[in-house]
Amino acid sequence: MPMLIAKELSVERSSQQVLKDVSLQLEQGEIHALLGGNGAGKSTTLLTFLGFLTPVSGSVHVQGRDVSEDVGAARRAIAYLPEGATLYAHLNAYENLRYFLSLAGTDTDRQVLDVALDRVALQAEAREMRMQTYSKGMRQKVAIAMAILREAPILLLDEPTSGLDPAAIDDFNRLVRDLAEGGRTILLVTHDVYGACHVADRIHLLHRGELVGTFDRPSDMDRIDTEAVHAAFATHAAA
Amino acid sequence: MMGQLTTIARAEWRLWLRSRLAFGALLIFALLLTSTSVVTALRMSEAHHGRTEQQAGAEATFLSQPDRHPHRMVHYGHYVFRAPPPLSMLDPGVDSVTGQSMFLEGHRQNTAMFADVRASAELGGFEDLTTALVYQLFLPLLLIAIGHGLIVREREENTLVPLLAQGVTGMQLYAAKWVALAGASLALLLPLAVMCAVAIGRGAAPLASAGVVGIYTAYLLVWCSLILLVSSTVRSRSLALGILTLLWLGTALIVPRIAVESASSAIPVPGKLQTDLNMQAELREVGDGHDASAPGFQQLQANLLAQYDVTRLEDLPVNFRGVVSQAAEADLTEVMNRHAEERMALEAGQARVAASFGWLSPVVAVAAGSRALSGTDLATHHRFLREAEVVRFDFVQGLNRVHAEQLPYSDDINRNIDAEAAKRTRMSAENWKVLDAFSFRPAATSERLSRANTPAAMLFAWLAMLTAIGALAARRMQP
Numbered sequence: 001m002p003m004l005i006a007k008e009l010s011v012e013r014s015s016q017q018v019l020k021d022v023s024l025q026l027e028q029g030e031i032h033a034l035l036g037g038n039g040a041g042k043s044t045t046l047l048t049f050l051g052f053l054t055p056v057s058g059s060v061h062v063q064g065r066d067v068s069e070d071v072g073a074a075r076r077a078i079a080y081l082p083e084g085a086t087l088y089a090h091l092n093a094y095e096n097l098r099y100f101l102s103l104a105g106t107d108t109d110r111q112v113l114d115v116a117l118d119r120v121a122l123q124a125e126a127r128e129m130r131m132q133t134y135s136k137g138m139r140q141k142v143a144i145a146m147a148i149l150r151e152a153p154i155l156l157l158d159e160p161t162s163g164l165d166p167a168a169i170d171d172f173n174r175l176v177r178d179l180a181e182g183g184r185t186i187l188l189v190t191h192d193v194y195g196a197c198h199v200a201d202r203i204h205l206l207h208r209g210e211l212v213g214t215f216d217r218p219s220d221m222d223r224i225d226t227e228a229v230h231a232a233f234a235t236h237a238a239a
Numbered sequence: 240m241m242g243q244l245t246t247i248a249r250a251e252w253r254l255w256l257r258s259r260l261a262f263g264a265l266l267i268f269a270l271l272l273t274s275t276s277v278v279t280a281l282r283m284s285e286a287h288h289g290r291t292e293q294q295a296g297a298e299a300t301f302l303s304q305p306d307r308h309p310h311r312m313v314h315y316g317h318y319v320f321r322a323p324p325p326l327s328m329l330d331p332g333v334d335s336v337t338g339q340s341m342f343l344e345g346h347r348q349n350t351a352m353f354a355d356v357r358a359s360a361e362l363g364g365f366e367d368l369t370t371a372l373v374y375q376l377f378l379p380l381l382l383i384a385i386g387h388g389l390i391v392r393e394r395e396e397n398t399l400v401p402l403l404a405q406g407v408t409g410m411q412l413y414a415a416k417w418v419a420l421a422g423a424s425l426a427l428l429l430p431l432a433v434m435c436a437v438a439i440g441r442g443a444a445p446l447a448s449a450g451v452v453g454i455y456t457a458y459l460l461v462w463c464s465l466i467l468l469v470s471s472t473v474r475s476r477s478l479a480l481g482i483l484t485l486l487w488l489g490t491a492l493i494v495p496r497i498a499v500e501s502a503s504s505a506i507p508v509p510g511k512l513q514t515d516l517n518m519q520a521e522l523r524e525v526g527d528g529h530d531a532s533a534p535g536f537q538q539l540q541a542n543l544l545a546q547y548d549v550t551r552l553e554d555l556p557v558n559f560r561g562v563v564s565q566a567a568e569a570d571l572t573e574v575m576n577r578h579a580e581e582r583m584a585l586e587a588g589q590a591r592v593a594a595s596f597g598w599l600s601p602v603v604a605v606a607a608g609s610r611a612l613s614g615t616d617l618a619t620h621h622r623f624l625r626e627a628e629v630v631r632f633d634f635v636q637g638l639n640r641v642h643a644e645q646l647p648y649s650d651d652i653n654r655n656i657d658a659e660a661a662k663r664t665r666m667s668a669e670n671w672k673v674l675d676a677f678s679f680r681p682a683a684t685s686e687r688l689s690r691a692n693t694p695a696a697m698l699f700a701w702l703a704m705l706t707a708i709g710a711l712a713a714r715r716m717q718p
Contacts, residue, residue: 047400075403090254103407
């Protein structure tokens with residue numbers, strides 16, 4: 001059974017069409033990346049899977065269920081890492097993790113939290129500090145830890161490597177692959193073509209809400225139309 | 240669901256405790272509330288003791304008068320004082336704007352006077368800031384300060400999406416945030432509850448005291464619902480703060496002012512001078528009974544002579560002048576009471592019109608309910624005026640009865656012949672015991688609760704409306 005399906009998905013925001021006839025399908029253990037410029041519709045796709053946006057046509061399914069029929073089930077099945085690692089500045093890493101995880105119905109003790117924070121390489125001495133003192137990269141690590149700790153079968157990651165240094169990006173990519181090998185299905189949104197090529201099983205190229213290319217890795221990687229990728233980003237920037 | 244609800248509510252409380260703004264606002268409010276409560280409680284306690292002592296003193300003075308002609312005692316007069324009820328330590332209500340004492344004498348209904356000028360002078364006018372006012376006006380401001388960002392902050396800081404993505408529904412989030420703010424409000428009601436308990440210890444009715452806590456609870460929950468609704472429907476904290484500040488200005492300052500002006504326009508009450516002039520014209524026609532030979536009393540004289548089958552006033556078994564005083568006082572009182580009741584009906588009508596603005600402003604509703612339950616509303620003042628009049632009428636007629644039944648008519652009409660004659664008209668001071676002890680109490684609890692029904696209904700209507708709109712907003716909540 002496919003874990004995520006978008007079928008001829010069209011979405012409007014503020015009367016503007018932001019997705020048009022987008023179709024994609026993720027099987028268990030797969031990593032897909034959505035690439036595109038700003039406003040291409042990448043984050044919109046994730047929000048539609050979470051049921052925050054209602055398609056004007058087409059449908060989205062999570063674990064075989066139409067999201068519009070049971071949005072709660074979809075959200076329970078998904079761990080979502082939003083863009084910008086939005087966590088509470090007045091809480092420390094442990095408090096943030098405990099708060100969001102308890103809302104998701106996941107009880108965790110400190111040892112488990114530390115294991116996750118070790119996996120994302122957050123310094124031990126920073127964990128009890130309020131997040132208002134954190135750098136962007138440190139906040140991103142905590143957000144990634146939270147996505148891991150949710151133990152949801154599906155991960156939707158919006159710009160997960162934003163703010164991370166190159167070494168941390170490498171660590172993250174390894175972590176994502178480990179999670180996929182453990183059976184998690186991962187859809188990530190990124191601007192980072194290089195990172196996506198290294199970590200994703202399949203790359204979807206979005207341009208102004210339309211899917212303009214899909215490339216598999218590693219067999220099709222050589223066939224990636226880099227010209228198209230550049231054109232998608234550049235055209236949008238020009239627009 | 241309950242787990243998520245309490246988790247979110249606890250998180251909000253933790254944020255407030257860690258926020259300098261929220262903590263500072265709480266601290267300022269606590270200081271304001273403490274100082275105001277202490278000042279109000281001391282002032283009303285002092286007023287209660289002072290007026291109770293003054294009442295006892297006035298009664299002792301009246302009873303200690305020497306033997307006198309009974310009509311001299313009618314004009315010597317007596318004072319009654321309206322001792323504030325125990326719950327006035329929370330809400331003194333109309334106490335400071337209506338007279339608290341009254342001079343009672345024959346043939347007149349005097350205006351209530353102000354006895355507490357000294358206290359006002361000492362406090363430089365700040366005595367008007369009461370515990371009730373702090374709860375009615377300032378606590379909503381505190382709730383706005385800490386609560387305006389409840390949901391819009393999550394939206395602005397992009398934490399709303401991850402929150403909802405954890406499986407928390409819009410309704411659960413809305414309910415949890417409401418619980419957080421309501422919980423803070425209930426904690427802030429603790430001082431009020433403590434003061435009510437103290438008031439109960441001083442004789443306040445437990446049910447009325449519970450009613451006071453109840454009506455303020457409903458009031459604060461209205462504000463919680465309003466704040467949350469605004470916070471959930473706008474896109475920025477500054478906009479939420481602006482809208483809520485405007486709503487506060489409207490409901491706390493502008494609508495109450497409009498209510499008073501509308502009441503005055505809808506039901507004009509003639510000035511005291513005009514009322515008194517009209518009444519005096521009628522009273523002159525009735526006569527005050529000092530001139531027993533006035534034409535108005537000829538029929539009474541004829542009836543009495545016929546009743547006792549005598550031809551001369553000297554042969555009557557009662558003193559005709561005393562009987563005339565009794566009759567005249569009864570007639571005068573009827574006229575005065577009619578005018579007083581007309582005036583009180585107009586004032587009560589004005590109060591009703593003003594209170595009806597509680598449908599537009601919860602501040603107006605809670606103020607009316609609080610005064611009614613505390614026994615410090617206009618109706619209580621009217622009750623004081625009526626009870627004072629009963630005391631006045633009873634003691635004046637008691638003295639007139641002594642005049643009619645114990646003082647012989649012949650002695651009475653010849654009292655100015657010589658000193659011995661005058662001495663014979665002096666009645667024993669034992670007769671001054673016709674004066675009943677006066678101890679003013681507000682209306683029974685059931686009556687006060689009944690008067691608070693409409694304001695309470697207004698607050699519950701506000702609460703129901705805001706809850707319904709809030710539920711709609713919560714169902715449609717989008718990041």
